[in-house]
Amino acid sequence: MSAEALAAGRPFWQAKTLEEMTDAEWESLCDGCGRCCLNKLEDWDTGAIAWTNVACRLLDHDSCRCSDYPGRSKIVPDCIRLTPEEVRTLSWMPPTCGYRLVAEGQDLPWWHPLVSQDPATVHEAGISVRGRVVSEDGMEPEELEFHLVRWPGRVPKGGLSPTRPAKGRAPR
Numbered sequence: 324m325s326a327e328a329l330a331a332g333r334p335f336w337q338a339k340t341l342e343e344m345t346d347a348e349w350e351s352l353c354d355g356c357g358r359c360c361l362n363k364l365e366d367w368d369t370g371a372i373a374w375t376n377v378a379c380r381l382l383d384h385d386s387c388r389c390s391d392y393p394g395r396s397k398i399v400p401d402c403i404r405l406t407p408e409e410v411r412t413l414s415w416m417p418p419t420c421g422y423r424l425v426a427e428g429q430d431l432p433w434w435h436p437l438v439s440q441d442p443a444t445v446h447e448a449g450i451s452v453r454g455r456v457v458s459e460d461g462m463e464p465e466e467l468e469f470h471l472v473r474w475p476g477r478v479p480k481g482g483l484s485p486t487r488p489a490k491g492r493a494p495r
Contacts, residue, residue, distance in 0.1 A: 354435050360378055363415050373471050376457060418483075448482060
């Protein structure tokens with residue numbers, strides 16, 4: 324089916340499973356929002372996840388990309404390397420995440436760089452963490468509870484729409 328779907332002109336994320344993707348295709352599913360790079364707190368009793376607006380020290384707050392992606396695991400040992408299995412089991416994957424959407428059989432929204440052909444649309448749509456985060460640098464772990472936010476675990480109005488809003492501006 325995947326070869327037929329590709330031959331029919333469907334984009335790879337609609338035609339392939341996560342496991343069938345090349346490394347380049349896999350990496351391109353990242354929309355560059357930076358939400359997964361936010362510190363999260365987990366309730367040990369319930370497993371509930373609480374989001375913070377505190378970003379990993381390697382996150383570039385403007386581009387919302389890792390400033391040392393190849394070396395991130397050496398600098399931040401608990402940085403998770405996503406795999407198809409991880410994407411399907413991690414409860415904290417943002418609801419707007421391209422990996423999560425494809426794993427759940429959904430299409431990518433209009434603002435995803437693979438759809439828009441423009442890496443800036445993730446920021447324009449209000450999906451990225453740009454302008455909303457602080458760095459964990461110099462912060463004590465106990466301080467995280469003072470930075471709890473809900474927006475990373477939510478989808479902005481119209482955020483998963485397959486087409487760009489009619490007025491030319493993304494919903495906030």
